[in-house]
Amino acid sequence: MAATSPRTTLPAPGAAGDLAWPWWPLLPLYPYGRRRTLVRELIPEQLWSFEQLQGVFYVAVPIRMTVARVRGGLMLYAPVAPTAELRRALAALEQRFGPVITIVLPTASGLEHKLPVPAMARAFPQAAVWVSPGQWSFPLNLPSSWLGFPSGRTRVLGEQGFPHPDELHWLSLGPLNLGLGRFQEFSCLHRPSSALLITDALVAINPQPPELFNLDPTPLLFHARDRGDQPLQDSPELRLKGWQRLALFASYLRPEALNVPPLGQLLGQAFRPGCRNARSYFGLYPFQWSRSSAAVFAELQAQAVGGVQVAPVLERLVFPRAQGLLLEWLRQLARLPELRWLVPAHYDAPVPCSAAQLLQLAEALERRRWAPDQGDWGYLAGIDSWLLRRGVVPEQPLG
Ligand SMILES: [Fe+2]
Numbered sequence: 516m517a518a519t520s521p522r523t524t525l526p527a528p529g530a531a532g533d534l535a536w537p538w539w540p541l542l543p544l545y546p547y548g549r550r551r552t553l554v555r556e557l558i559p560e561q562l563w564s565f566e567q568l569q570g571v572f573y574v575a576v577p578i579r580m581t582v583a584r585v586r587g588g589l590m591l592y593a594p595v596a597p598t599a600e601l602r603r604a605l606a607a608l609e610q611r612f613g614p615v616i617t618i619v620l621p622t623a624s625g626l627e628h629k630l631p632v633p634a635m636a637r638a639f640p641q642a643a644v645w646v647s648p649g650q651w652s653f654p655l656n657l658p659s660s661w662l663g664f665p666s667g668r669t670r671v672l673g674e675q676g677f678p679h680p681d682e683l684h685w686l687s688l689g690p691l692n693l694g695l696g697r698f699q700e701f702s703c704l705h706r707p708s709s710a711l712l713i714t715d716a717l718v719a720i721n722p723q724p725p726e727l728f729n730l731d732p733t734p735l736l737f738h739a740r741d742r743g744d745q746p747l748q749d750s751p752e753l754r755l756k757g758w759q760r761l762a763l764f765a766s767y768l769r770p771e772a773l774n775v776p777p778l779g780q781l782l783g784q785a786f787r788p789g790c791r792n793a794r795s796y797f798g799l800y801p802f803q804w805s806r807s808s809a810a811v812f813a814e815l816q817a818q819a820v821g822g823v824q825v826a827p828v829l830e831r832l833v834f835p836r837a838q839g840l841l842l843e844w845l846r847q848l849a850r851l852p853e854l855r856w857l858v859p860a861h862y863d864a865p866v867p868c869s870a871a872q873l874l875q876l877a878e879a880l881e882r883r884r885w886a887p888d889q890g891d892w893g894y895l896a897g898i899d900s901w902l903l904r905r906g907v908v909p910e911q912p913l914g
Pocket residue numbers: 625627628714715860861
């Protein structure tokens with residue numbers, strides 16, 4: 516049985532249908548059509564975390580929906596896939612605190628947060644749906660109603676007011692012009708819990724493997740190896756090693772220390788005894804670390820202030836030419852006197868947070884080089900300059 520914290524509710528595994536997420540082909544990320552959900556109470560009787568895994572080729576990091584108690588019921592912030600298992604856990608909360616009355620899509624660009632919203636809206640036909648302005652889709656920019664957002668009860672954050680303004684303080688980061696569409700996310704301070712709910716702008720990368728992996732540690736064990744012919748083995752040390760590597764993949768896409776072995780070597784290590792199964796991709800393992808991933812992970816964590824940092828992908832691909840906007844947003848957050856906790860939509864939560872810490876983070880970001888080109892940042896920088904050269908992203912994202 517998986518170890519859990521005292522405040523975790525781990526529903527007993529039910530039928531496969533309980534975990535089914537039939538819309539996975541629209542964004543084919545691991546674990547595809549089978550999503551388990553870890554439910555944790557973050558702030559007693561006020562806030563809950565519903566976490567699922569998402570990723571590619573076992574590079575999977577937690578994605579979180581936050582459930583907040585509001586007057587008259589519950590608000591879902593950044594929905595995840597509404598599997599039967601998840602809906603049962605939500606029904607248990609509804610019994611205690613009232614119905615789901617509000618569903619919020621707080622981002623214009625985060626596809627992984629956008630995709631589950633229409634299904635969640637159908638699961639709660641009485642709930643009002645609020646979306647960040649400037650929604651867009653790729654490769655075809657379709658109207659929201661075509662994407663399944665219920666037009667009769669969908670409202671736009673800011674343009675048509677805000678939900679629960681007496682209990683929630685709403686703040687916008689952006690808009691920024693990304694070329695293909697806009698980046699904008701709305702965070703809100705949930706006053707009853709003093710927690711700030713945010714989407715992608717800040718993260719607190721768990722120093723240890725997130726509890727969600729207790730349900731299935733396969734992605735950790737897969738990446739803890741150094742060669743394809745090593746069978747998947749399990750130990751706390753290997754889980755940690757695998758987690759550090761997953762966090763580095765998710766942060767930099769391709770950290771500097773990561774090499775892809777030549778095809779001959781790759782195939783030579785595949786299909787060996789102990790690896791002839793789908794779980795280990797038949798020994799196909801196209802990764803080779805040229806230095807200790809633990810050391811690279813320590814360098815990544817050293818960028819955080821009090822455990823909180825700007826995700827490198829966001830810094831290098833969304834804000835490389837808009838540092839001022841992000842710093843101004845951090846200073847705006849620091850003016851929220853009640854702020855005690857941060858609850859992002861990925862990685863760890865809740866994270867203790869204070870005005871002083873956010874000001875310190877803003878100063879640290881100003882002191883160091885913003886959106887570097889070198890080292891672990893090189894691959895992200897290459898993507899950015901490729902997009903710039905082709906005119907996909909504008910030189911001036913603030914218009
Ligand atoms: Fe996200």
